Amino acid sequence: MRWSGNGFILGLKTHNEASYILDVFTEEQGRHKGLIRGIHSKNLRAVIEPGNEVKINWSGRLESHLGNFTVEPVKLWSSYILNQKVNLLGVSSLCSIIMTTMAEKQENLFIYDKSLQLLRDMSQNHDDWIKNYIFWEIDLLSDIGYGLDLSECAVTFQKKELKFVSPSSGKAVTLEGAGSFKDRLFKLPNFLINRSAKCTKEDLVDAFNLTEHFFRKRYYEPNNLNFPKSRNQFKKVIINEY
Secondary structure: OEEEEEEEEEEEEEEEOOEEEEEEEEOOOEEEEEEEEOOOOHHHHHHOOOOOEEEEEEEOOOOOOOOEEEEEEEEOHHHHOOOOHHHHHHHHHHHHHHHHHOOEOOOOHHHHHHHHHHHHHHHOOOOOHHHHHHHHHHHHHHHOOOOOEOOOOOOOOOOOOEEEEOOOOOEEEEHHHHHHHHHHOEEOOHHHOOOOOOOOHHHHHHHHHHHHHHHHHHHHOOOOOOOOHHHHHHHHHHHHOO
């Protein structure tokens, strides 16, 4: 059996002295693994860095087999950010989250397109790429069944002056609706309601804390999975160095 398609590199691990197991996210096949040989080639190593866009060729005796990959470069985004620590951690976080939330061999064009656009924003250092990363996490939470509802207050049903998010329901809350419980709620950064709103470092940190909570409590912990270290490092750099 054979297939070819476009995708990007998620990660790899050593299989033996001559090959890696490569993890990719593809347009039509979803997340997929396969063996790739020639690991001592410097040219190949440059191609299979996480985040790089590639054309992928897979072959195997049966669809259920691991099979073999060959890859051809399309856009080596990793080369654009070699000396940009924040961007590298953003790419690593994105890839790690996909590898731990996306089932193998299931097409997901929505998340694929969102992820590819974000990788391009990161690699080209788009002004709003960190904000876009947060929206990507919110989209992913929704896609795996744990979406936030930031459309109206869960208590008063007002659609304006939304200031908090309930850690249990994932719904927005106004100051009035929060009452004496406001210290138990997550802050809701205004840019999550209005994309054109000014975004401070504090807003970014609040947004990272918000999405992290729901990833942990609704997906990672119930499935006995570790929250990706690269995501922790990404947030830490935003707090300390950005």
